[in-house]
Structure formats: C-alpha cells, structure tokens
Amino acid sequence: MAYSIDLHDIANQDPAYVETIFALGNGQMGVRASDPIVRSATAGTLVNGFFESSPITYGESAFGYAKNHQTIVNLPDSRFLTVTTDTGAVFTQSERQSTRLNLDSGVLHEQFVLATEAGETVHLDLESVMGQSTSELGLRYTFTGQTYTGKLRLSKQLLEGSATIDSDDPRKTQQVTTLSYSTDLVTPADQRMEVVTRQSRLHVMMQLLALDGDLQTEIDIASPKTQTYVVRVGGVGQALKNVEPTTFDAIAKDSQQYWAKVWEQGALEIDGDESLTQALRYNVFQLNQGAGRDGLTNIAAKGLSGTGYEGHYFWDTEMYMLPYFIYTQPDQAKALLMYRHHILPQAQARAKTLGVNSGALFAWRTINGEEASAYYPAGTAQYHIDGDIAFGVGRYYEVTQDQDFLNQAGFELVLETARFWAHFGAWRTTADGKRFEFFDVTGPDEYTAIVNNNYYTNRLAQNNLELAVTLSQHVTPEVLAQLQVTPEELEAFATIAAAIYLPYNAEHQINAQDDSFFDKPVWPFADTPKANYPLLLHYHPLTIYRYQVAKQADTLLAEYLFPSDTEPDQLQREFDYYETVTTHDSSLSRSIFSMVAARLGRDDKAFSYFMDTAKMDLVDLQGNAEDGLHMANLGGSWLAITTGFAGLSVIDGTLNLHNHLPKQWQGLTFRILFQGRRLQIHLDHDELAVVLLEGEALDVVIDGQPDTIKPA
Amino acid sequence: MAYSIDLHDIANQDPAYVETIFALGNGQMGVRASDPIVRSATAGTLVNGFFESSPITYGESAFGYAKNHQTIVNLPDSRFLTVTTDTGAVFTQSERQSTRLNLDSGVLHEQFVLATEAGETVHLDLESVMGQSTSELGLRYTFTGQTYTGKLRLSKQLLEGSATIDSDDPRKTQQVTTLSYSTDLVTPADQRMEVVTRQSRLHVMMQLLALDGDLQTEIDIASPKTQTYVVRVGGVGQALKNVEPTTFDAIAKDSQQYWAKVWEQGALEIDGDESLTQALRYNVFQLNQGAGRDGLTNIAAKGLSGTGYEGHYFWDTEMYMLPYFIYTQPDQAKALLMYRHHILPQAQARAKTLGVNSGALFAWRTINGEEASAYYPAGTAQYHIDGDIAFGVGRYYEVTQDQDFLNQAGFELVLETARFWAHFGAWRTTADGKRFEFFDVTGPDEYTAIVNNNYYTNRLAQNNLELAVTLSQHVTPEVLAQLQVTPEELEAFATIAAAIYLPYNAEHQINAQDDSFFDKPVWPFADTPKANYPLLLHYHPLTIYRYQVAKQADTLLAEYLFPSDTEPDQLQREFDYYETVTTHDSSLSRSIFSMVAARLGRDDKAFSYFMDTAKMDLVDLQGNAEDGLHMANLGGSWLAITTGFAGLSVIDGTLNLHNHLPKQWQGLTFRILFQGRRLQIHLDHDELAVVLLEGEALDVVIDGQPDTIKPA
Incomplete structure (x- = not known):
C-alpha cells in the first residue's frame, strides 16, 4: 500500500509548522512547504553546509572560546510565484485546501484557493518533487478558474531570501543578513544566480528553469492550465552538475526510484496499525531527506527542514541517526x-x-x-x-x-x-x-x-x-x-x-x-x-x-x-x-527510555514513550517543530522499534534479537542489512522470526537462544 | 616627616601607568595624571557611580543572565589645556621632567617641558590638588620661558572624553560612546557642562572656572606666569554644591586638613624603613581617594584611578578594604x-x-x-x-x-x-x-x-x-x-x-x-x-x-x-x-598568604608575600596597573600589617594582638579606633605595646595573655 501524510495527520495548521512538516529535501537541498504566493519569513531554500559566519560576541570572552557563529543561509524561496490577473491585480491571499506528502513517490501535492484584494479567486494545484540523484526540485503549478477565469500573468524568479529570526531562545537560529547575490538571465526561461556569503566566503549556484514557456508568462485559465518549473542547486563551492532542460516526470521518476529502494531495503511495518506505520515511515522519509550524502556534509539538528540550531551538526548524528543508515x-x-x-x-x-x-x-x-x-x-x-x-x-x-x-x-x-x-x-x-x-x-x-x-x-x-x-x-x-x-x-x-x-x-x-x-x-x-x-x-x-x-x-x-x-x-x-x-525537555530522551523499558519488559512504559517518540513532530510534542524537525528523534523512533521492541543489538559481533512486541500491536516487520546479508525480521506475539533475503547463513541469538539463519 | 611618591619610586614611565599611579580623587571624582597638553585615550575624569549601560550580548543567552553592561563613563579631561604661541604654533609635545605626589598635603606637583613642532620650548610647572570636602580640583599652571619667551595663548575647556577601549581581556573595560553633552559658557571664565548617558539616563554637572582671567587668555612668559583653574563635579543626578569662585589655596587647605586627619587617626609607620612606610602610606592614600563617601557609591575595583573592570564594585570592598575604614x-x-x-x-x-x-x-x-x-x-x-x-x-x-x-x-x-x-x-x-x-x-x-x-x-x-x-x-x-x-x-x-x-x-x-x-x-x-x-x-x-x-x-x-x-x-x-x-594571578592573594604566614610564625614567607603586596602597583607586579590601581590589594597591605604582623583580630568581642614583627624591621607603629577608644600600637622585637590615646580602659589579649590597657 502507499503511505502518505496529510494535513489532518498533523497537530495544527499554523503556516510555519506546516512548512516544516511537509519540507522536501535530498540531503543537499531542502525546501520548506511555504505558501507559494505569500512571502514568509520562514520560507526559503536551504543548502546543506552553506553557512555564513559572524563573530560571536561574548558578554565576557576568554581564551579558546568559539570564535564565530556559523549560520545556515536561507536562500531564495524556490516555490514562490507572483500571480496577477491580466488587469494587474495581484493574488495576495491564499487558503490551503489540502496537502498530501506521498512517502512512496516523494511527491508533495498541495491545493490552494488564491484570491486578489478584490476577492477574485482561482484554484492552484501544486505538485513539488525533489530529485534525489540530481539536486533539483520540480514544481508543477496547475491553475483552474473560479470566480476569476481570465488570463493570469505568472512571474517566477529567485527572490532574495528573508533574514532569519534573531531570538534569545538558544534553540533557534541567529540572524544572517550578509549575502551577496548576482543574477543572470541566461534566456527568458533560464535564470541563474550565484549567492556568496561575505564572511565565510562560500558560494552556491542556483538555477531556475521554466519548462512551459518563459519565467515571465501569461496563461489562460478558461480551462485548467499547468506551468512547470525546475529549481536546481549546486553543492557548496560547486558548479551546477546539469543545466539542461528536464521534465517534471523525469524528476518524479528519479524520486520514485530512490524511495522504492529506501522502502525495499528498510521496509518497516506495524501490523494492523496503519497510522503508526505511516508515522514511522514519515520519520524515516525525513531522515533520508535531511542526510548529507557527499562526505562533506552531515545531518543538521533540523535536517534541511528549518534553520533551527543554525543548521549545525551535533553528536545526534552518530548516536541517533547513524544506526538507521548503518543497517539500511x-x-x-x-x-x-x-x-x-x-x-x-x-x-x-x-x-x-x-x-x-x-x-x-x-x-x-x-x-x-x-x-x-x-x-x-x-x-x-x-x-x-x-x-x-x-x-x-x-x-x-x-x-x-x-x-x-x-x-x-x-x-x-x-x-x-x-x-x-x-x-x-x-x-x-x-x-x-x-x-x-x-x-x-x-x-x-x-x-x-x-x-x-x-x-x-x-x-x-x-x-x-x-x-x-x-x-x-x-x-x-x-x-x-x-x-x-x-x-x-x-x-x-x-x-x-x-x-x-x-x-x-x-x-x-x-x-x-x-x-x-x-x-x-x-x-x-x-x-x-x-x-x-x-x-x-x-x-x-x-x-x-x-x-x-x-x-x-x-x-x-x-x-x-x-x-x-x-x-x-x-x-x-x-x-x-x-x-x-x-x-524529557530534550527530544533525544524518550526514545532511549522506550528502548530501555522494552529491554526490561516494562511494556507499558516502552509503548508510551515510543508513542511520544513516533509522532513527536506530527503532534508537535515539543511545541517548536515550526523551527524544523527533531531529526535525532526521527532516528530515535527507528531505534526504538529495532533496538527496543525487537531487541536488536550486536554483542561480540553477533546479532542479538529479543521479542518485546507491545501488546497493542499484532506484529512488526522490518528489514536490515547485516554483515553482507539482507534480513527481514518479523515479530508477532508467538515468535520473532528472521528471514534471510540475501546472503549466506548467519549465526544469531534470538531471545537468548543461539540460532542459525539459513537461506530459504 | 612628610611622605611623598616620586617618579623614581615607580616601576616605569609609561604614560598610562604614570597616569594611574599619580591619580587624584576624593571618593566622588577622580582625575588621572595624564599629559596636560597631549590628548590621551586613557585620560579623563571619573565620577563614582556615573555609568552608561548597554545590553550585554551573549553568544548564547539564557534565563536570568545579567542584562546590561554598566560602564563607568570617561568624562572630559580636567587637566587638558591648549597652549599656543602668539603666532599660533601649538605646543604638541611634552616631556615629563618630574612628578611628586605629596601624601600629607595631597598636592601633585609635575614639571614638563613643552615643545612646538618647530622646537620652541617652554617649561610648565603644574600643581593639582583635589578638594576633599568639596568636589573640586584645583589646577595651577606656571609657565616659564625657555627657547620661547613670548606670549602664550591658553585655551582651557572641557572637551568630550575619549571612548574607552574595547578588549577581550575581561579585566579591562567595555566601550562607551553614547554620551550627550550640553555646554554653557556662563561667563568667559565659567564653563558649565551637563553630561547625560543615553541609556542609563544619569547625568552629572561639571564646572570649569578660570581664576586668573578668562578660559581663553593670553599671558606673557617673559617672567614666570601662573594660571589657575578649578574643575568641579556634582554627584550623579545632583546639582553642583557650590559654583562660586574659590582659590587654589582654599582647596589645598581643605585637602591638607583631610589628610592630616587621615594620618592622625590612621598613623602607620615602619621604624627604620622609610621607603616601605612611604609605600604603605601611598596605599592608604589611594584607598581614601577611591572610596565613595555618600552611602550611594562604593569602591570600584580600580577606585577612581582608571576604568578597568568598568568601575564596578565587587566583594573586595567588604573583604579587603572595609577593615581599614572600620578601624580608622x-x-x-x-x-x-x-x-x-x-x-x-x-x-x-x-x-x-x-x-x-x-x-x-x-x-x-x-x-x-x-x-x-x-x-x-x-x-x-x-x-x-x-x-x-x-x-x-x-x-x-x-x-x-x-x-x-x-x-x-x-x-x-x-x-x-x-x-x-x-x-x-x-x-x-x-x-x-x-x-x-x-x-x-x-x-x-x-x-x-x-x-x-x-x-x-x-x-x-x-x-x-x-x-x-x-x-x-x-x-x-x-x-x-x-x-x-x-x-x-x-x-x-x-x-x-x-x-x-x-x-x-x-x-x-x-x-x-x-x-x-x-x-x-x-x-x-x-x-x-x-x-x-x-x-x-x-x-x-x-x-x-x-x-x-x-x-x-x-x-x-x-x-x-x-x-x-x-x-x-x-x-x-x-x-x-x-x-x-x-x-597568585589575582591581586587579592598575596596579602592573605602574608597574614596566614605571619600567624604561623613563617616570617620569611610573611615578609616576602607582604613585600609584593606593599608595592604591588608601585612596581607594577601584576603588569596592568595602567588600567587602574589594584584597590583591594591596597587594603590588603594594610590588613597584612595589622592583622598579619600585629596579629590583630577580634575574638568574642575582644581585641587580640600578636607580635609577628618581621626581623627585617626595627619596629612598627599604627593607630586604630576600637569600641570608642583610640589606640596606638607599637611593636618592636621586645614587645607589643598598646597606648590608649583616648577613651576608657580596655581589656585586650596580647600574645595570648589577657591585659587591660588603661589611660595614661
């Protein structure tokens, strides 16, 4: 079956929170699900590792103190589009009708009703998909007339990003305002921009392509009309890998293939609890979107879903997120x-x-x-x-x-x-x-x-x-x-x-x-x-x-x-x-308590801590998901499933498993890679079974008993 | 005999260091001994308790952190005078010839040779004295011709103070630049200025009076010629107490009376060591100059001798300086x-x-x-x-x-x-x-x-x-x-x-x-x-x-x-x-080690720590006296004498004394007030004797033996 996250699956409809939850990324580039026609201070495009630095001012400084802030840069909002009637009335209001993030295809599908000051309305259907092997975002805007059915002027351009917000809350980010932009319109359908940070001296390239006509265009929405764009981002200090035209479908296909492999290698399913499976898959989905893939970047505390914690990498990577990747x-x-x-x-x-x-x-x-x-x-x-x-x-x-x-x-x-x-x-x-x-x-x-x-x-x-x-x-x-x-x-x-x-x-x-x-x-x-x-x-x-x-x-x-x-x-x-x-004021806490409780057979505790972990951002448990996802906890929820409920551990090089399946569930299935094997592990209330999907026989210990898993 | 401190008594002749050592003050107003004709960033006039505030910026802030810096304000340099030949050549260079601070009269006597760019020279004899019961500084400039013997134009005015220096050294001060000045020339001989801090909203009044002629004047130095000025400062938020003309001699007399009482009540002498007596008296002198007297101010870490530690009051007052005042x-x-x-x-x-x-x-x-x-x-x-x-x-x-x-x-x-x-x-x-x-x-x-x-x-x-x-x-x-x-x-x-x-x-x-x-x-x-x-x-x-x-x-x-x-x-x-x-990286350390060593009969240690204490600023032991005196140590040296070498302590309300006279000294004499009595204590290598100068008989314990001190 196909999994997705919908507007009604999440805690509230606050714009900044929705932006976080439905953020897209590919480890290099992240885009928040901000309103496509209303500029927002929290909207923007993030590039992993692209930061500005500024001297840290201390009330009282001392030897060896950290010298500079490093703050992830908010680049121009990739999704923003100016929409105007043919008389020049700008659509300045939008109402989000529906939003669905498909975890199998990676496509984000949103519907809005846009309105001018005068109350003229049109319907916007927006599909966004992030290329996973290429760093590009496909955007397909489909307009349908409502009270307004005439011509629309569309102006798409990369506008300078908003300054991020300064705050006393140490979990938020610091202000960055020192970017230098140089824009070049290569053709009417191809805008390129170089963004340079003044202090850290880093640069990235962005490209905006209009696939149907030009970046400045006029369409007639007497019948539904689609306009497609692609935004590409280069790695820090790198040229764009590919500047040629592409199609939305090609990007979508790339995305589809990536996620198919993720779910194939890292299948994860709670039998009989579709909502929880959906939440866990969402966590894994976002973990993949946020993780740097080039050996030069890592996973920021908020991934690429927001500027919280300034885009910094912490110990969380190794302790909370790395295990998921090691095993899948x-x-x-x-x-x-x-x-x-x-x-x-x-x-x-x-x-x-x-x-x-x-x-x-x-x-x-x-x-x-x-x-x-x-x-x-x-x-x-x-x-x-x-x-x-x-x-x-x-x-x-x-x-x-x-x-x-x-x-x-x-x-x-x-x-x-x-x-x-x-x-x-x-x-x-x-x-x-x-x-x-x-x-x-x-x-x-x-x-x-x-x-x-x-x-x-x-x-x-x-x-x-x-x-x-x-x-x-x-x-x-x-x-x-x-x-x-x-x-x-x-x-x-x-x-x-x-x-x-x-x-x-x-x-x-x-x-x-x-x-x-x-x-x-x-x-x-x-x-x-x-x-x-x-x-x-x-x-x-x-x-x-x-x-x-x-x-x-x-x-x-x-x-x-x-x-x-x-x-x-x-x-x-x-x-x-x-x-x-x-x-548990830290989001890194509950998953650990769940795992230890599971090991101890404290089933109720294990389950209850796990449930807070599994949906932490979807229910906004910490109350600050608007700043970005709690990436460590996303990894923690996977750990709680595998290390906790399935008792996964490696002792003296040998895979150990324990069945700690919560009574609330019928069963649990997940896949891992281990020492060259592909394994599928299934728990129900009768047994914990390991199937060798690929590779040679493997000695394991299940519920304390040595066993050998052989090819089927 | 009269005690004084001379240029050859001190560690070096660096201008900022000299400014500190010869600083004058009266607990409310402090003036550094800066060059009178060359503007200096470290020159200025300090008013106890007059500070500007600015928000403290933290790299990472948290609940309950101190919100604002408070930084003592550097007011216009009271001693600065513009000296010009009658052809308009400004005297821009000066060479300090001699400097003597008389600890009995409070008069600072300095001699300079001033030079123009063209090499014309005149001799300047400058006497400065701080009124102690009135907050006013008397300044007497006497010019004598050298290679130049014509007319001099003198321009005396209160020029805005220099910005203080920003530094990473936490012992220095922070920058203050947000002062507002309003000046009023009441008569050609009477300038008044109100200085307001923009953030802390404090204000002080300053007055500059020319006693011989006007503030802008011309003198003929065919024979030596004297020009006298008075600078007055009001307390924070207060009007000037007295704006009438006065004389240099009246101020000097006020000073003389104050110091006579200080030395009468707090006599302090090391028999046979004039240099050390001089150093100790210097310490006591500066302690008195720096201590706020109005119940609204205290003793800054640097007193009124410099802007180090931002003019803040610390625990040092009670632990290192208060005892001297309690007893005298x-x-x-x-x-x-x-x-x-x-x-x-x-x-x-x-x-x-x-x-x-x-x-x-x-x-x-x-x-x-x-x-x-x-x-x-x-x-x-x-x-x-x-x-x-x-x-x-x-x-x-x-x-x-x-x-x-x-x-x-x-x-x-x-x-x-x-x-x-x-x-x-x-x-x-x-x-x-x-x-x-x-x-x-x-x-x-x-x-x-x-x-x-x-x-x-x-x-x-x-x-x-x-x-x-x-x-x-x-x-x-x-x-x-x-x-x-x-x-x-x-x-x-x-x-x-x-x-x-x-x-x-x-x-x-x-x-x-x-x-x-x-x-x-x-x-x-x-x-x-x-x-x-x-x-x-x-x-x-x-x-x-x-x-x-x-x-x-x-x-x-x-x-x-x-x-x-x-x-x-x-x-x-x-x-x-x-x-x-x-x-002993802190200046608060050695005096305590000296006292404890004395109590233990570790005479060599006691003496050696004491000697570092006694002349700490005069030999610039800590290397940063240019920022101001180490006030706590000044008090510490008095404590080391009394509590250390004379074993002064109060046990269950009774005065205890012990003779720990260092072998290097012939004797030690000092006076204290105790429970309504005036006592003179004398130590030599034979005995510790207490003389009751005033008051009723007193039970004491000397070298462990109870005794009663009776009127002579």
Whole structure:
C-alpha cells in the first residue's frame, strides 16, 4: 500500500509548522512547504553546509572560546510565484485546501484557493518533487478558474531570501543578513544566480528553469492550465552538475526510484496499525531527506527542514541517526562518517586549544568543523562527542565489515579520539586503587553541567580506547605506521580503558550519573508549574544545575548502548530512579527510555514513550517543530522499534534479537542489512522470526537462544 | 616627616601607568595624571557611580543572565589645556621632567617641558590638588620661558572624553560612546557642562572656572606666569554644591586638613624603613581617594584611578578594604555599608531570579545594584558575596558598636543574606549524619568554578546565619517586627548554621577547598612557561578548572577571617599545600598568604608575600596597573600589617594582638579606633605595646595573655 501524510495527520495548521512538516529535501537541498504566493519569513531554500559566519560576541570572552557563529543561509524561496490577473491585480491571499506528502513517490501535492484584494479567486494545484540523484526540485503549478477565469500573468524568479529570526531562545537560529547575490538571465526561461556569503566566503549556484514557456508568462485559465518549473542547486563551492532542460516526470521518476529502494531495503511495518506505520515511515522519509550524502556534509539538528540550531551538526548524528543508515544504507552511513574524517584537522587543532596536545576533540556544534558553540558548559564540555563518533565508527564496521573505510578513515577517527581521552583524563589513587578519571565534563544531560566522572562520558571513553586497540588489529601495517601507532601506545590505551572509573551509587545500587549527582536535592517537581517547562527557558542555569534533574537520558543512554554492562535488576532500579528526575525537555530522551523499558519488559512504559517518540513532530510534542524537525528523534523512533521492541543489538559481533512486541500491536516487520546479508525480521506475539533475503547463513541469538539463519 | 611618591619610586614611565599611579580623587571624582597638553585615550575624569549601560550580548543567552553592561563613563579631561604661541604654533609635545605626589598635603606637583613642532620650548610647572570636602580640583599652571619667551595663548575647556577601549581581556573595560553633552559658557571664565548617558539616563554637572582671567587668555612668559583653574563635579543626578569662585589655596587647605586627619587617626609607620612606610602610606592614600563617601557609591575595583573592570564594585570592598575604614574612619565604613543597603531591593529581586524566593543575593559586580557580570561561573556563582557583606556588617558592629546603623540597615543586611543561604542550601543525609550543603557555587578562587561545598562559601554562610541570630538580640523589637523575624526563623538559622558542612581532606588532614578539589590532578606547573601566566589569558576555562590550581587564596582566606577555627598544625599543612597550587594571578592573594604566614610564625614567607603586596602597583607586579590601581590589594597591605604582623583580630568581642614583627624591621607603629577608644600600637622585637590615646580602659589579649590597657 502507499503511505502518505496529510494535513489532518498533523497537530495544527499554523503556516510555519506546516512548512516544516511537509519540507522536501535530498540531503543537499531542502525546501520548506511555504505558501507559494505569500512571502514568509520562514520560507526559503536551504543548502546543506552553506553557512555564513559572524563573530560571536561574548558578554565576557576568554581564551579558546568559539570564535564565530556559523549560520545556515536561507536562500531564495524556490516555490514562490507572483500571480496577477491580466488587469494587474495581484493574488495576495491564499487558503490551503489540502496537502498530501506521498512517502512512496516523494511527491508533495498541495491545493490552494488564491484570491486578489478584490476577492477574485482561482484554484492552484501544486505538485513539488525533489530529485534525489540530481539536486533539483520540480514544481508543477496547475491553475483552474473560479470566480476569476481570465488570463493570469505568472512571474517566477529567485527572490532574495528573508533574514532569519534573531531570538534569545538558544534553540533557534541567529540572524544572517550578509549575502551577496548576482543574477543572470541566461534566456527568458533560464535564470541563474550565484549567492556568496561575505564572511565565510562560500558560494552556491542556483538555477531556475521554466519548462512551459518563459519565467515571465501569461496563461489562460478558461480551462485548467499547468506551468512547470525546475529549481536546481549546486553543492557548496560547486558548479551546477546539469543545466539542461528536464521534465517534471523525469524528476518524479528519479524520486520514485530512490524511495522504492529506501522502502525495499528498510521496509518497516506495524501490523494492523496503519497510522503508526505511516508515522514511522514519515520519520524515516525525513531522515533520508535531511542526510548529507557527499562526505562533506552531515545531518543538521533540523535536517534541511528549518534553520533551527543554525543548521549545525551535533553528536545526534552518530548516536541517533547513524544506526538507521548503518543497517539500511551503509553507503550513506559511510558518507556521514567521512564528514567527520573531513573535519579531523579542525578537531586536532581544537584538542590543542583545550590543553590536550595529542588527539582530536570534535566540535560540539559545527558546520565547517570549527567549534561554534557559544556556551561551553553545554557545548565544548560535552567531550563525549569524541566517544560518540568512535562508537559510530565501531558500530559501522561491526555491521558492514567495511575494511576500506577502516583503513582510509575509520581507524584514524577512533585512534585520534582515543588519544584525546588518554591525554585528557587523569590518574587518581583512591582507597579502591588507581583509576582513570575525567574532570569538569558535561554529559548528554544538559541540566547537569561541569561535573566529574560523568558515567556516560567515562563509559564512551572506555569504549573508544578499547575500540582503538581492537581495530588496530583490523587495519594494515601501513596504516599503523602512517599513524605512528606503537604497541606501547595501544598497551597504554588498554591499561587506561581497564582503569576508567565508572561511578556507582551504593545507596540506590545503580550506576551514578556523575560523582555528585546524588548529593544534590531532587528538583522540586511538585512546585514547578507545567508552563515552566522546558526548564531551560524559565530558570537560570545555576538553579537547574544545583538540583538532581535531567533534561534527557544520560546514564540510561550508556546502558542502551552497552546492553551487557548491567544486570536486569540494577537496570530496573536505574530506570525507575532516573525516570523520576528526567523532564524529557530534550527530544533525544524518550526514545532511549522506550528502548530501555522494552529491554526490561516494562511494556507499558516502552509503548508510551515510543508513542511520544513516533509522532513527536506530527503532534508537535515539543511545541517548536515550526523551527524544523527533531531529526535525532526521527532516528530515535527507528531505534526504538529495532533496538527496543525487537531487541536488536550486536554483542561480540553477533546479532542479538529479543521479542518485546507491545501488546497493542499484532506484529512488526522490518528489514536490515547485516554483515553482507539482507534480513527481514518479523515479530508477532508467538515468535520473532528472521528471514534471510540475501546472503549466506548467519549465526544469531534470538531471545537468548543461539540460532542459525539459513537461506530459504 | 612628610611622605611623598616620586617618579623614581615607580616601576616605569609609561604614560598610562604614570597616569594611574599619580591619580587624584576624593571618593566622588577622580582625575588621572595624564599629559596636560597631549590628548590621551586613557585620560579623563571619573565620577563614582556615573555609568552608561548597554545590553550585554551573549553568544548564547539564557534565563536570568545579567542584562546590561554598566560602564563607568570617561568624562572630559580636567587637566587638558591648549597652549599656543602668539603666532599660533601649538605646543604638541611634552616631556615629563618630574612628578611628586605629596601624601600629607595631597598636592601633585609635575614639571614638563613643552615643545612646538618647530622646537620652541617652554617649561610648565603644574600643581593639582583635589578638594576633599568639596568636589573640586584645583589646577595651577606656571609657565616659564625657555627657547620661547613670548606670549602664550591658553585655551582651557572641557572637551568630550575619549571612548574607552574595547578588549577581550575581561579585566579591562567595555566601550562607551553614547554620551550627550550640553555646554554653557556662563561667563568667559565659567564653563558649565551637563553630561547625560543615553541609556542609563544619569547625568552629572561639571564646572570649569578660570581664576586668573578668562578660559581663553593670553599671558606673557617673559617672567614666570601662573594660571589657575578649578574643575568641579556634582554627584550623579545632583546639582553642583557650590559654583562660586574659590582659590587654589582654599582647596589645598581643605585637602591638607583631610589628610592630616587621615594620618592622625590612621598613623602607620615602619621604624627604620622609610621607603616601605612611604609605600604603605601611598596605599592608604589611594584607598581614601577611591572610596565613595555618600552611602550611594562604593569602591570600584580600580577606585577612581582608571576604568578597568568598568568601575564596578565587587566583594573586595567588604573583604579587603572595609577593615581599614572600620578601624580608622568608622563613618566612611558606614557609608560603604549603606551603599549595600541602598541596593538591597535589587539584591532581593536577584535572589528570586536565581530561584531562591526568600532573602537577597547581591550582584557579583555592579554599580547600580543590578548584576553586571556576563560570565556567571566566575560571577553570579560567587554567592559568597552575601556572606562577605554580612561579615563586613558584623565586623563593623563589633568594632564600632554602632547601634543606630544596626537598627537602620545592618541587621536587615545580615538577615536578608541569611535568609538567602537558608533557602539556597539543601539538607543531605550521609553516613555522617544530616548536614546542610551548597551546590554549584564558585569560591574566591576563580580557577575552580561550579563546585559543591566550597569551604570558604560554606564557612561564610555559616557565619552569616550565626550573625543573624546574634545580632537579632541587639536590635529593637520594632526592627524585628518590621522585618518579620520570628523565633522559629532564628532557630532554623541556628540549626542550619550548626549543620553546615565544612569539607575536610583526610589524606592531607586539611580543610578542603571543595568536595572535589583534591580529586583532580595538580596543574602541570613544571610545563607551564612564565609567559603563560596569568593562566586565564592562556588556557580555556575548562582546562584550568579540571586541575588543582588556584588563582588566589580561598580556604586560607576563611582561615584568616576565623582565626579560632583551625589549630596551628593543621593550618601549617594548609598553608603549605595551598601555596603549591596557587598562582597568585589575582591581586587579592598575596596579602592573605602574608597574614596566614605571619600567624604561623613563617616570617620569611610573611615578609616576602607582604613585600609584593606593599608595592604591588608601585612596581607594577601584576603588569596592568595602567588600567587602574589594584584597590583591594591596597587594603590588603594594610590588613597584612595589622592583622598579619600585629596579629590583630577580634575574638568574642575582644581585641587580640600578636607580635609577628618581621626581623627585617626595627619596629612598627599604627593607630586604630576600637569600641570608642583610640589606640596606638607599637611593636618592636621586645614587645607589643598598646597606648590608649583616648577613651576608657580596655581589656585586650596580647600574645595570648589577657591585659587591660588603661589611660595614661
């Protein structure tokens, strides 16, 4: 069956919110579903990695602070069209009648009634489709007369984008106004524009083609009349790949083929719950639209659906989104990791700035690899991004066994991050012996900052060091020599990894988020009005920090990543404890809670957290989807299905699965790629079955029992 | 004998440095010793409390952040004079020949040779003196011909002040450019100017009077010729108190009388070391010049000697400077504390912003009472300022027994700060019992931020709560009723005070700076080049924070304040330990180390730290005296003499003294006021003797032995 998202599937009809939900993209170019005839401040065209920079002004600056903002640029609105009657009356009002995004074809189909000031109306049927192998947007406008049936003058051009909005809300974007545009009308049907950022000195090319007549044209809508345009965008600093005419159908076909493959490789279906399947497919659809594919770009926190978080890439990629690509589209996963390798020199420089003379420290938020976080306690202090990236490399290699990538880039990423940890941490001798510790760090939970021995950070650092040792045995001697790896260094890594301190709270008998988390009083939840969430917008950081309160899963995130670490009894206690002090003010939280609950057999909790995750943006749970989609959560919902309800994990290189199917569902089916095989996994209330669609027999563990999946 | 400071007494002859050292002030108005004929960016006239505000821009803002910069305004340079030959050649060059600041008369006497481009020279003898009971500066310019002996045209006017300098160094000031000036020439000899700040909406009046002829005049220097001017400044928002003509001699007499009283009440002499006596008297001189006297202003970090730290008032007042005034000029001490009472409403509002619904939290740095610190980890997080102010009130009352002040203002200050601590801290149950703790605070040491249970903070909070209980017995029932103090509240204060946790490090057997200080590795001092100090300018805050390294005395500062707390053996260990990890990058550090060393009988250390303290600005030890004097250290040097070498402390209301006279000195003499008595204290290597100059017999403890000092 065909899946689609409709206007009645979503939380509300606020224009900026609708623009986000129905945004189209292809990893390089994104277009919001803005009104086609009314200019909007939030409309625009985004190009992945195309940013302007501006100096960060601090109230009080200090050594090593991030120097420049990087802000994704809002390029001319591709969908905007000026429509005028033959007497010159402009259609200035529009009413959205229907909107449907077809997840199988990628076509967005919208209907509007347009009106002039005088009340003359026409009907507009607009189809938009994004080329996936070519960076071009097809736009087909069909006009039908209503109270007005005469001639229409259509003027299509690339108008300068609106300035983005300045705000005190750190989750929004900063203002960008310093673009330089140069436009060239090659033919009356072919406009080209170069946009250059004045400070960051980047440029992109845009092309606007009219396929039926000219960009300035007149049509007669006595009968329905269609006008087709194509907008093309080049990559940052690149020429347009193709400037020749094309057709809407050719773009649509390209789109169709792309999505067919996505759904073929990454099939995902909840038996008997069409609405939920639709929501999950929507999430996967948007994940694909937002992910940079060229090895030079990544996935912004809002993908290409909005300018929130300034178009920056965070740790979310490796921890929340990369797994989907690893298991369904390894080439895409590799491209995302290659981006990290591409910015490794900046990370090496950053380590030195932070007083660590060996290894690399990746920027907490960045586009070009330089740190752009202007608030280090919840930015640079989140050193764990190094461990997150290394974890992503490890998982990618484990699932794909991609030797070339390991030799070319993967091992170096793991090695340089391991080197950072080894020089960043410190030995300490306690009554319990000598151990390796990390001071003044911030874990994933941004409501607890600048602490010692954050469990998550320490555990990821440990994994990172262990990975460096393990993967050193899988790369060529030439790679080891080139990277100046010595046996002594690897031995030191192993020694440190074994000695890394993982804090434990004896009173509650659970792993402790950090050294002092449990010393603090619990946040006064009973005295906190609902309107005061998210806390970060209503309390000073110092107020939030001095209480036990978590914005999101922190220790539980480590537990999810390392399922063999902790016995179920303890994990139960941890889940219960951390749940009481977590606000889920971050969109990265609920999916993790769902997965851990599923693992624990806490079916109701797992289901309830999952449902918030699955439709987070469709129901606007966080209340700010207008700024763009919560990309990490989109990936999180896929993780909750696979890692949570199907218990997917890789333990010592072996695929493990557990049947945690919620009682609300009849069954669950999804596909993954694993070590050269294509697998289809089906859960119902009787069993969890794995079908080998392609490849050789595979040893797996299902519900704790070893099994071998053989070709049919 | 007469004391003075000369050009050859100081570190160098850099103009900006010389401007600072020889700055004149009277607590309301300050004038730097800038070149009188060459305009300088660092010249100007400062008015205590006269600031412009501008919005603080944060790279990433958050709830409750300080909203506005407050920046002291650089008003027109009072000393500038345009000197021209009768053919119109301007004297554009000047060479400083000599400079002497007389500490007994307050007269600054400078000599310059002025030159035109063509090389014509004249000699200028400039005397400047600041009225102390009237806010006016007398200026007497005497010209003597050299290669030029004709007529001189003199043009004296108040020219708009230079913009202050913008810099990344947080210790400098921010830029201010938004002043509005309106000038009125009342008579040819009387110019008046109103200066209004556009944002903060403050205004001051300035008056410039020519006493010999007009402001524009011509003189014949065939023989030496003198021209005298007076510059008057009104308080912020006030009219000029007096606009009538005066004489230079009248101002000089006023100055002379003021300083005579200062030296009479606060005599200070090191027998046999004239140079050191001179330096100490200089420090006291500048302390007096910088201290606001009207109860609406305070002492800026640089006094009125420069625009460093934006003219803000910090905790330094109570901890480093107030003691001098308490013991020698109680009315001045009271005025400083009345300023805190004046800004109490802002402090009450600030507590609420920081999530504490009772009591008051004073701004870390401010002029008008609102928080102006744009970096909360070393700003707002230094909650200890509340305890510092309460300590100051307690000490003032103990020494002066000023009942009126206690009823009118003092008790309310102690009560409201105590209320803050009681609601800010948290109870915690540990294996050692129930205790009261404070989380995510920063102590005096700004190289260790956002920690739990900073010893200094906790100890000062404890003292604050105890003081509230004690002083409640000294105020009238009406005051208690008006402030809604109940016996239950006081009981709660006592319970909390008794339960406040004071961290102790069992390994080193010393009081611990905070909960995790000793967990961290010691700063790699051996690998740190000298050029990398102060560390704050060469390392990211996160790098500094993750090591054991202190910018200044922290736990030792608490030890100095509470001499009965810690046994000598432990204090020895504390001194030794903290000394190894303290860089003294703050000017507030060495005086404390000197005092503690003196108490411990570590004479060499005490002497050596003291010597750095005594001449800190005269030798430019910190390297940034050009931005203004290190006011807190000026007070610290007086403290080191009295509290250190003479062992002055007040224990249970009784004056204690100890003879710790350095072997390098023959003797030490100083005077203090104590509980209505005037005392002269003399130390030599035989004894410590107290003479009662005025008042009734007094019980004291000298070198541990009780004694009674009787009238002669």
